[in-house]
Amino acid sequence: MHVVIQKNEPIVSSQIDSIEIEAGQKADGVLFLDKQFKVVEYPSEWLSHEANHRRISEQTVVTYSRNMRYFLEYIDDRMSDGWSLDEKLLNVHLSLLESWVRYQIDDLKLEASTVTNREMTIRAFYDYFTDKTRHKNPIENNPFPSDPITSKPNNKQVQAVSVRDVQNLMFCTPYERERTLLQFLLDSGVRISELPRVTYGDVQEAQNFVSGSYITDGIDKPAVEAGYAALLIHGSKGRQDSVKERHTVITKPTLDRLKAYHSSPLYKRYQRLYADQNTAPIFFNTEGRPFTKASIAALITRISKRAEKNGTLSKKAHAHLFRHSFAYLTLQDTGRGHDFLDRLVFVQKSLGHTSIKTTERYTNIPHDIYDSIVNKDGEIQSRIEKMQLLVDSTKTRIKLVDKK
Structure with missing residues (x-):
């Protein structure tokens, strides 16, 4: 299995001789290729659509593509050799999905949280192709049950440094x-x-912050007690990989x-x-x-x-x-x-x-x-x-x- 991810960047040249490239054209999508380097149509269409419409971040595209590749490799080894990968995806059933989940937990010894993440990816794929608002769906019924197949991950204590x-x-x-x-x-x-985006000016504003005044971020305005100061963070994980601003509160000893x-x-x-x-x-x-x-x-x-x-x-x-x-x-x-x-x-x-x-x-x-x-x-x-x-x-x- 091979996966090609193309970001939203100008196309320099075509890898297909018969296609002409116009100035300013851009590519933004994902291609799944089988062992013979033939395009696997359905997952390519699904993830390219999600990426192209900016419904998920670039990092999520990478995660989804990796998880889909694992699933395609699994069904390719266990379903009829007479079918293409697209045909195998059309014929996936609940018992196979349950076997896939057990294989990851029992044979690969993966954490339940990892298996859940992979299950959610494949579930999203089938949700896309069984969406009743679409005109043409190659899949009539979603093979996934309403509840997750993977057991809920144990709530492990979050580790930290003292x-x-x-x-x-x-x-x-x-x-x-x-x-x-x-x-x-x-x-x-x-x-x-986020740390590289914190500027000297941001810290200066925090140092000049008057205790007891309010953070004016347009969303929340929590009071800040004496000895603390509001610090603007140009955050990660905003929509469509944008910078999402928020405030944190830092102490005077650290500012000093x-x-x-x-x-x-x-x-x-x-x-x-x-x-x-x-x-x-x-x-x-x-x-x-x-x-x-x-x-x-x-x-x-x-x-x-x-x-x-x-x-x-x-x-x-x-x-x-x-x-x-x-x-x-x-x-x-x-x-x-x-x-x-x-x-x-x-x-x-x-x-x-x-x-x-x-x-x-x-x-x-x-x-x-x-x-x-x-x-x-x-x-x-x-x-x-x-x-x-x-x-x-x-x-x-x-x-x-x-x-x-």
Whole structure:
């Protein structure tokens, strides 16, 4: 099986000699090819339609195409050799779908959540071709039952890094810039794909934010208590891969640490290259360029390996764990909101979750996270207190000769 995904870009030349390309034409679609490199018509039509009409994001197109490929390979091996893949798709029945689900769980040992994801993809394909609003449907009845075939995934506890873990990670890099970046991830809850879009101007607005005033994002206007500030995030996962703005709330200790980095010659050396210095990113890499999603992930992996090697890390750290930690810390933050439900809704808005059900995963807090947010008397500390302790225990001076 082969899959070709073409993004919405100008076509330079045709791979088919008989087709002429006009200037300005663009391609946007997906082709599924069988072992003989013949087009598999139905899945190609379905996913090209979804992609072309911007009903799903580019990343979802990739996920759907991968899941469909797995399914096509499965039915190709188990259904009549006299049928094409399109004909096999027309003849799929419930018992085969149930066998496919069992095969993934029992033979491939996949997690139920992964199998559910794959099932939802194939279900979407059959929903498309059994939609009664379409004039011509090659499939009369959807082979899927109304309820999911895959058992509901177990509600596993969401893993995160503790404040103590982050402190130990900081001790594994001598550079204040990298320590500040780790604290910013922990205290803001941003995705690493969003961090490069946070600008110096955004942070300046947060630093100038008056306690007790309101966030004016046109959607929600939550009050911000003393010691916290609203920070604009140019978020990921908007409709049609657009940037979806939201606000998070960051603490004063983290903003002060950022301010010290921004005042250093190391930062100003590259910021001055921007005509409008407010548009400069909040972190520069060694070459004076903005960090990328990949470089942030690589940085965390590199520091994590050092901490694992010296035995100071309780679990392997990766970038998304910081986002989970932000949620846990905020839900237990006595300095934020009137009650737990208030904080839960706040976490939903800060993380950019569409549904509160996604945020509810964080209501069962792991023991290591809980232990890291209480003091020696067992009292829960506010996020401000935890961030200040991080600054006090890990902040180091940026020297004139430092390059990172």
